[in-house]
Amino acid sequence: MNSPWPHRLRALLPIVILSGLQSVVLTAAPATRPSSPTPNIIVLLADDMGYGDPRCYNPASKIPTPNMDRMAAEGLRFTDAHTPAAVCTPTRYGTLTGRYSWRTRLKNMVLWSEYEEPLIDPQRETIARLLQRTGYRTAAIGKWHLGLNFAQPGGGFVRGKTNHMNGAGGTRAVDLAQPIQGGPLELGFNESFILPGGINLEPHFYIEGDRAVGKPTVWRAAAAPTRPGTSGLEVHEGWMAEGWSDEDVGPTLTEKALRFITAHAAARTPFFLYFASQAPHRNCTPPAFARGKSQAGVRGDMVYEFDWSLGRILAKLDELGIAENTIVIVTSDNGAVPKSDEGDDFGHKSNGELRGSKGGLFEGGHRVPFLVRWPGQAPAGRTNGSLVVLTDLMATLASLVGTSLPPGAGPDSFNVLPALRGETMDASARPAVVLHSGSGLFAIRRGPWKLSFDAKMKPVQLVHLDRDPQEATNEIAREPALVAQLQAELERIRNAKS
Template sequence: MSICKKILGGLIALGAMAPPTVAQQGKPNIVYILADDMGYGDVSIYNPDSRISTPHIDGLAREGMRFTDAHAPTSVCTPTRYAIMTGTYAWRSRLPVGVLRGYGRTLIPQGSFTVGSLLQQQGYHTAVIGKWHLGLDWAVKESHRGVLNPSNPQMNEFGMLRDMDPEHIDFTQPPKGGPLSLGFDYSFILPASLDMEPYCYLERDTLIELPTAHTPGNDLNTGYTGAFWRAGKMAPSFEFDRVLPTFTDKAVQYIEQQAKQPQPFFLYLPLPAPHTPWLPADDQRGASSAGDYGDFVQMVDDAVGRVLRAIDSLGIGQNTLVIFTSDNGPYWRPQFAERFDHHATGPYRGMKGDAFEGGHRIPFIVRWPAAVKQGTASDALTTLANLPATCAAILKTGIPTDAAPDSYSILPVLKGETAVIPGQRAVIHQASNGYLAIRQGPWKLIDGLGSGGFSEPQSEEAVSGGPAGQLYNLEKDPQETTNRYQQFPDKVKELRALLEEIKKMQKTH
């Protein structure tokens, strides 16, 4: 059987078709679409000067609520995904700084609370289709068992091995610690980013095809842009330019099947784009005015459109909560902004990886016709860690007292009852080098000098008589041009104290 037939037929075993029905009253279907490295300024409804057209995402905003002050907890992908799943900032985790690669071990310990397990317990059928990037416990060959010994120098203090040597892995054995052990009934995933080996799909935590082939990599001298991917193992039938369409096909098929079932469903759809490799389809190439990156963003918009059409055509749109957002800011260097006259972060400074706003301020749109007034906008400060508490509030259920300490419900904002998120005193952002930034009201404190990410300089040494960190008033200075650290020492002291308090906090729900 061909790999395509395997992919398109994989969902049949989910269960026999039942007569059409609607989700249980009061329990909306939930579809969470997460773009990968997509900027605030890439979406045309956020940025009128965008050189990219996003009509489907714009339409979603017109039919729901658009947030203008939403943030990824971290400006790179793995830790943001950890926070989405657990409601916990990743600097509290076994991997307090950095990201996993494709052979990284499972970051979320088995038995942990996740938004998937919460919804399973509330009667939902749960699925993840897309880029996982939270690690898998790949089977280890008998001759290499020692790599998992806690005394291994590659293990961190939390017992976390960030990456494995693929020669130590037995790919004939299914890995453990995947989505099925973390609250999902069905999974169809890429292990990590589309530019990281192994290049293969896993369905229900099992490889569809062994990664017995090898790719030499592509566009290796582009500075991690263009059609870049690293060398490594791949499945023989793997096609890089078919990954985004494949995930979209699977998502639509899943929605079509679950719409006919009596139970509500949760679909987590972490798209692999527009993260590198930038691989627009032939019929999309040149469609934007921002090069291959812009064309790839427009393919993401088309994927969102297909998912929305599936939901609406099945008559389940009224009671389906759809969230569209991104895991962090774009990897869009200054020379690209100049070349294409496109500012992927909109008016904000920095890019992916940075503590600056461009690294973590993201599009965030919610459509739920049964509860959210269409065509509305909110400037409520929010973060992607708030998903678990929001789902719990919608379902009028609780969260274990030792779980999701950084998650707060945005439901009162969605319903128009409040302008701010109750109980949330501040939000914390993390840069790729570990810098923490705390935001409360208009004030933002960064606990270091430099971007903390990919913008130069990443870090700077404090000089005698100079500031030791950065303080910005985003209401007056949204571009973060003027460091007020020395001008407002009391505000610095106040925010530092609050940051330390939150770091030590164990919230009860």
């Protein structure tokens, strides 16, 4: 439903106190005193980068990733980190809110354009708002893909297509001269420069603050590249800015991130940067400097581009003298697709030896790289096998800065700060994790055990990941009591009000 509140007033609405927490709802551990001075926090989220893409995870990777390798050498490399969903939009929702996306109206897949109603309620707590209250300056730069309110000619908001995987059904009736509502500025971010819905989805232009950048007067056809000879795979038709180039997106976003870091280093204010790269999602259009850098096609070149962006950020932190007081977290929104846009995998295993790929419940769909560099806190050159989920960032960062989550906030977030400091957390002591596929299927993970379900919520596979990481042996018949226990636990979590 469209809100009668003007967007700037809605941004000032107080956080409501949410009730009805059940026993399964997770909250942050008691607040701890932050280190002094307060650390800057940067989260870099790749788009469809798999567990086997960085060489620090897969020595046989056909993609040079020197900066992620540097991160692993100078910090922690997690080997059991997961996204809450195996596709884009729900993971981004869960990362920013600490809440599973299947608790919202989005029960499967993703938003198919940014003209959909914003998925994050403006009254819900976000990582950005939490850190903003503790004195951080916050910025969202990069792919958003969580819905926005675009004005419709004659009043109201545009509501675009709900499911058009072929890229058809673009929305023409949009008043792009009006402010764009429901975005980062209303969710705790002081600044934003976003790609509305990914490199392939409509509309094709940037939004700075609440305004479209440039002149979005060009109608882009489905599957149309912006330069002859480059990929248009999975491109949706829709409005595009004059002079738009898919190849320029990564460098443009990176430059905006560097400017934000520089400005706030000079101001001596702690900052939180949520940098959501467009790479290496289809359509794969690496800039000229990245073309041919990998042996894994244009997709591999875009993983190289993501690594380049990371390298620029690390270099800027060194240049400004703030690297020692900045936490850098590098991860991905889900697992990888197995082939590049050319239709070939080039002998590269984008998800390593894991079974499955983006969209599915097998580990290749949601087990992702997770690198943490935190000088003086996270030991260098170590691996950590603690179970970590991206929804955990909210409770973890709250503990880090010495604050508590408001009642009802981050219901599916668990404080893993000890793991970020190098401790291996006992998997048996961690609350169960719910995993979700692109088609809306569920799995539950407790300790090494993972139980997957079909569309009718019937258990179909039980695996012990420690002794069977490739999920080859189904142990349902051997462990009926455990199956019943995990099934009941999943139902308790799903039925909890949050």
